[in-house]
Amino acid sequence: MTASNQDSFHEIKPPLAVDQALAEANRCLNCYDAPCTKACPTHIDVPGFIKKIGTGNLRGSARVIFEANVLGASCARVCPTEVLCEGACVMDDVTWKPIQIGQLQRYATDFAMARGILPFTKSPVKKPGRVAIIGAGPSGLACAAELLRVGHEAVIFDAGEKPGGLNTYGVAEYKMTPAVALAEVAQLQKAGVEIRSGVRVGQHISIAELETQFDAIFVGVGLGRIGKIGLAGENLDGVVDxxxxxxxxxxxxxxxxxxxxxxxxxxxxxxxxxxxxxxxxxxxxxxxxxxxxxxxxxxxxxxxxxxxxxxxxxxxxxxxxxxxxxxxxxxxxxxxxxxxxxxxxxxxxxxxxxxxxxxxxxxxxxxxxxATGQEARLDLLKNLPNVKLDRNRPVVNSDMQTSNPKYFAGGDCVSGGQEVVNAVAEGKRAAAGIVKFLQNRQSTVDGRQFGAEK
Amino acid sequence: MADLKVNLAGIKSPNPFWLASAPPTNTGDQIMRAFDAGWGGAVWKTLGQPIVNVSSRYSTVDMNGQRVMGLNNIELITDRPLEVNFREVAEVKKRYPNNAVIVSLMVESNQQAWHEIVKRAEDAGADGLELNFGCPHGMSERGMGSAVGQVPDYACQITTWVKEVAKTPVIVKLTPNITDVIYPARAAKKGGADAVSLINTINSITGVDLDTFVPRPDVGGKSAHGGYCGPAVKPIALNMLSSIAKDKEVGIPISGIGGISNWRDAAEFILLGATTVQVCTAVMHYGFRIVEDMIDGLSNYLDEKGMRSVNELIGKSLPTISKWEELDLNYKVIANVNQDKCIGCGLCYVACNDGAHQSISAKAREDGRTRVDIIDDTCVGCNLCSLVCPVDNCITMKQIDTGHAPLTWKEYQKNPSAHKHLGPHNAH
Structure with missing residues (x-):
């Protein structure tokens, strides 16, 4: 690796210095019912965290971000902000220059990462119900964090050598390096997320085993390789997925x-x-x-x-x-x-x-x-009992629950390939669905016991 | 091009822009450079028995990234020997005969001391004298500065002493650290002052260092209150200026001071009665060069208004300042939103709903922004929405015809029940 080569992968947007961040934060109008917040799939309170940067409350700013999105550090780097929050920014109309929301989010989350401020707090009160999560990508990580916040136990099984999924292995290098993605996952682990790396479901542990050990299962396996596209000669040396x-x-x-x-x-x-x-x-x-x-x-x-x-x-x-x-x-x-x-x-x-x-x-x-589109992970999806697929994607309701009520799914395996922030949003939504599912299940069980006592 | 020449109680100046007595006028070298840049006059940094200063001395109020909205200082009067200052006064006058050089003075409250320093200043060639009855820090603890300005009798007495010997016009500089600035202004007039200048700085603590817990500026772990100036004090200065300008007993020319940073500020001071304006903070922030646009901007403004001289502007707005009780209760404006300009930030809605009179409705637009509409029936015409709107001319206040003749509070009080349309809020 040459020096010039290293330079070529330097981030396109270097981090903001303190004066730049303050000037940018002060430019934010602090809209009522802000369009940027609505445009964010995870609904981060954007003016809220930006104004905290303005007052020098960086710890609070990072908390606001993480409350909505535990992967706020990677989203700050990889989000297509031009079409999401920044695309919705009203300042685009005033000065033709939207607030650099992604850069400010990075400023606050970098502060948190550097100081080891954890992205969430595990509930001290345990709730019954254990959840298995397949895949340590953005949706699985977000789902796990939300479940731990509520008090459920969650274990992530990940086939990769290192966790993070596409955040680690699939993001353009100039946007985010694996080091950043892994540091973010490490923070989540410190906060309590349990990841079993190198464990491929269906090979090292069976789906049946998961079913017996866990009360609900979240599938966030993403997509696979590009696969064969049916071209003559595509097996020649020099064709790379x-x-x-x-x-x-x-x-x-x-x-x-x-x-x-x-x-x-x-x-x-x-x-x-x-x-x-x-x-x-x-x-x-x-x-x-x-x-x-x-x-x-x-x-x-x-x-x-x-x-x-x-x-x-x-x-x-x-x-x-x-x-x-x-x-x-x-x-x-x-x-x-x-x-x-x-x-x-x-x-x-x-x-x-x-x-x-x-x-x-x-x-x-x-x-x-x-680069014509990734294949579905049918090796796994096809073996999920009673989980209906449509065009090779699990069919889910608004709670990200599949046709098998015990199974939830989200992220690229459901959407067919979207942004990290969409995967996080779906992981969150699935977690809320799982909490509801576990609660109902619990109340049914309790109800039965209660009835038996009568 | 309009004529900018002014004459303040006999002190002639090529334009109304003077440097206030402050760090920018500490030395002859600075003042000569200022005159080269275009300043019409300068009030020399206050001369008196030299003192010793502390370090550090200044602190600021910054707002949302904008530096020096307000400036606070604990610097005292000149710390250079009097003979050096007077020698430089003479040098400046010799080289810049057409610019106004006013020497600010402050000595102990003793007739002899005042007589002596007045003579020395005039011997050096001063075009006028400014008596510093305003400094609120340090010197006031020694019975000078605002300690004098706060007691009208003292102010009158010292002005009288000065006038006993002065041959040049005498300006009394007033402190704003007083309940009603008219009284010391009248006292100055009574003592024979030819003009007043105001405002001097306001007692202030600009802020506290949240790590050391020491207010700024920090002098070895301690601080003392200072004098506050800069853009933040302009509204206070304008009010005091206009109250003196309207007072029939005072009736002498005024040099306006307090947060003037550009020609617009200057025009406002002149409209409210100032003949000249004095500038300090803006120069401490950006240097002498700012006077170029002050001259250019004021001149263009006068041309646009069809005025041949800046003198036509002096006090022009004063007749429009009245007592509240003389305002027309039947005058009515309501807000109007230009939906084509609206960017949908919703700031007017939240301001009106939480901070004013709940007269704007909001709903989500299809593009995720906020659609706002004025509720005409309940809008009281307070201006708040138009003030917080970030888009120029998007929310404007439109006058509506109430169908009622003008009515003052005095008239209303005579028979409130005859004016039921004014509603319960104004019933008593």
């Missing part, structure tokens, strides 16, 4: 660099993950980076601010191009794409791309990274 590619940087940076430096990289897909891959490849010193997307720029699902970032760092977008096959001799040499045009709108309302017959193009490539 987007999730593996992002994780590799975090696990073995030297290896990720060797794979990328000086190479021609083609990324397939138009979502936010594909943009993360693009920016990572550029920062690792790729000779050139192309992003292949079968529709046009208007249809790109990635956030506009992220697309802009990719463009600015030199990525070339190849729109209206459908990958057809990977070519190469043992090793990848290029990607053949089919020229497309937009036809009539499909069932989802988006115009369907259709091939322009006879127009094919070969993009020279040493590294091809499909």
């Amino acid at each position: 987007a999730m593996d590619y992002i994780a590799e940087l975090k696990i073995d940076r030297a290896k990720a660099e060797t794979r990328t430096r000086g190479r021609r990289v083609v990324v397939i897909g138009g979502g936010n993950t594909s943009i993360d891959v693009v920016t990572q490849a550029q920062r690792l010193g790729a000779a050139e980076v192309h992003l292949v997307y079968r529709r046009g720029p208007e249809e790109l699902p990635a956030y506009a601010h992220e697309v802009e970032l990719a463009k600015q760092s030199g990525c070339r977008f190849v729109f209206l191009s459908q990958p057809v096959r990977v070519v190469g001799n043992g090793k990848v040499e290029g990607l053949v794409v089919q020229r497309m045009r937009l036809g009539a709108p499909g069932p989802d309302g988006r115009r369907k791309p259709e091939p322009v017959v006879g127009e094919e193009l070969t993009l020279a490539a040493d590294l091809i990274v499909p």
